[in-house]
Every structure is written in structure tokens, then in C-alpha cells.
Amino acid sequence: MIRAAQPQDLAAIMHIERRAHAFPWSEQVMQQFLQRPGSAWVLEQQGELVGHAVIRVIAGEGELLTIAIHPEQQGQGLGLQLLQAILQQFAQQGAEQCFLEVRASNHSAIQLYEKLGFACAGVRKDYYPCAQGREDAWIYCLDLSA
Numbered sequence: 076m077i078r079a080a081q082p083q084d085l086a087a088i089m090h091i092e093r094r095a096h097a098f099p100w101s102e103q104v105m106q107q108f109l110q111r112p113g114s115a116w117v118l119e120q121q122g123e124l125v126g127h128a129v130i131r132v133i134a135g136e137g138e139l140l141t142i143a144i145h146p147e148q149q150g151q152g153l154g155l156q157l158l159q160a161i162l163q164q165f166a167q168q169g170a171e172q173c174f175l176e177v178r179a180s181n182h183s184a185i186q187l188y189e190k191l192g193f194a195c196a197g198v199r200k201d202y203y204p205c206a207q208g209r210e211d212a213w214i215y216c217l218d219l220s221a
């Protein structure tokens with residue numbers, strides 16, 4: 076089941092966030108998005124949170140700010156399921172385009188985005204910190220009005 080995140084989901088979301096990302100969001104930042112209706116979404120299985128996504132829609136432009144599936148649950152189609160639901164949310168919230176930034180080295184996420192029709196729209200050089208210095212962000216875009 077995919078549902079809007081509630082403030083009381085914070086601890087479970089942060090557990091997944093810290094397990095899934097080498098550079099996780101802080102609890103404070105996540106908490107701010109949990110307080111914004113329509114921004115944070117969770118994927119729940121048998122009463123347990125297994126994934127989350129955070130979005131923002133401004134003036135018809137959607138942004139996928141983060142998405143994660145618990146590492147023990149990855150590779151089972153859950154990320155695809157969550158992202159498909161998120162794309163519906165973007166449409167419901169009036170987004171005509173959706174943008175996201177992804178680390179150039181994040182092949183699994185890039186494969187997922189391209190599978191859903193996202194296309195690379197640009198590069199931000201040295202955008203992200205990484206284990207050995209910095210790495211590029213690739214900007215991906217999907218036209219939701221097509």
C-alpha cells in the first residue's frame with residue numbers, strides 16, 4: 076500500500092533513509108517535508124514501511140527530491156511501484172513536467188528512471204560529495220502532459 080506519510084512515520088523513514096543512502100537526509104529536513112501535505116509518501120507492506128519518496132510541485136513543475144527502498148527489499152519491483160504512484164501524484168497535483176537529480180554513478184536508479192521514460196536533460200558538474208571527492212549530478216526530466 077502506498078499512502079501519504081504521517082509525522083509519526085519519521086523514525087521508520089529515517090531508518091530506511093540511513094540504510095539506503097550513503098549521504099542520507101537529516102531528520103530535521105525529513106521532518107519538515109512530513110509536515111507539508113502531499114510531499115512525503117510511503118510504501119507499506121504488512122504494516123511495515125519499506126520505502127519512501129519526497130516530492131515538491133511548484134507552478135506546474137514537479138521535483139522528485141528523494142526516493143528509497145529498504146536495501147533488504149530492493150530488486151523486487153517496489154521502487155518501480157512507488158515511482159509509478161508518485162508520477163500519478165505529480166499529475167494530481169498539477170505538474171506538467173517532473174525533474175530529478177541523480178548521482179552519475181547510481182546505475183540502478185538511472186535504469187529505473189529511464190524505464191519510466193525519464194530522459195537526461197543536463198549535468199551539474201561536481202554537484203554531490205562522494206567517497207573520493209565529488210561527482211556529477213545528472214538531471215532527468217519526464218513530460219507528464221504527453
Ligand SMILES: CC(C)(COP(=O)(O)OP(=O)(O)OC[C@H]1O[C@@H](n2cnc3c(N)ncnc32)[C@H](O)[C@@H]1OP(=O)(O)O)[C@@H](O)C(=O)NCCC(=O)NCCS
Nearest residue numbers: 095141142143144149150151152153154155183184186187
Ligand atoms: C533506486 C531504488 C529506489 C530502486 O528500487 P528497487 O525496488 O530496488 O527497484 P525495482 O526492483 O523496482 O526495479 C525497477 C527497475 O529499476 C532498475 N534497477 C533496480 N535495481 C537495479 C540494479 N541493481 N541494477 C540495474 N538496474 C536496476 C531496473 O530497470 C529495474 O527494472 P527491471 O527489474 O525490469 O530490470 C533502490 O535501489 C534504492 O532505494 N536505492 C538507494 C537509494 C537511491 O539511490 N535512490 C535514488 C536516488 S535519490
